[in-house]
Amino acid sequence: MLSPITKKYTDDSSMKQFKFTFYCDCCGKPIFTKVYDFNSAFAQKTFLSNDEKEARAIIYANEHREAYERANNEVRLNLNRCEICGDMICEDCSVYSDKLGGGVCCKKCGEANNEAKVSDYVYLQHERR
Ligand SMILES: [Zn+2]
Numbered sequence: 001m002l003s004p005i006t007k008k009y010t011d012d013s014s015m016k017q018f019k020f021t022f023y024c025d026c027c028g029k030p031i032f033t034k035v036y037d038f039n040s041a042f043a044q045k046t047f048l049s050n051d052e053k054e055a056r057a058i059i060y061a062n063e064h065r066e067a068y069e070r071a072n073n074e075v076r077l078n079l080n081r082c083e084i085c086g087d088m089i090c091e092d093c094s095v096y097s098d099k100l101g102g103g104v105c106c107k108k109c110g111e112a113n114n115e116a117k118v119s120d121y122v123y124l125q126h127e128r129r
């Protein structure tokens with residue numbers, strides 16, 4: 001399973017649907033993602049043979065993984081990545097910095113202030129090239 005896009009997330013999936021919530025790395029605000037139904041024919045059945053149960057578990061695991069990846073991609077589009085510490089942050093926590101060439105950093109990095117750090121960062125970027 002790929003690592004979650006934010007440091008904290010919760011998996012609220014049930015046998016009927018897949019549901020993930022992610023949290024802004026900076027303020028902890030929850031970011032809800034689209035809920036997907038578990039569409040397998042087995043989802044509706046009450047009584048299952050052992051073979052069916054096994055099949056359902058495999059299908060469920062696959063769909064669960066796909067829903068999780070979709071949710072991560074969805075959250076990636078809704079959040080910004082701090083160019084200094086790498087945290088995934090919501091719009092409220094995003095500081096747009098000219099020092100980063102119009103890039104984005106989180107409030108913590110912005111407040112910690114950081115003229116110095118920002119210019120170090122830019123310098124490091126240049127060195128790496
Ligand atoms: Zn936030």
Ligand SMILES: [Zn+2]
Nearest residue numbers: 082085106109
């Ligand atoms: Zn940051």
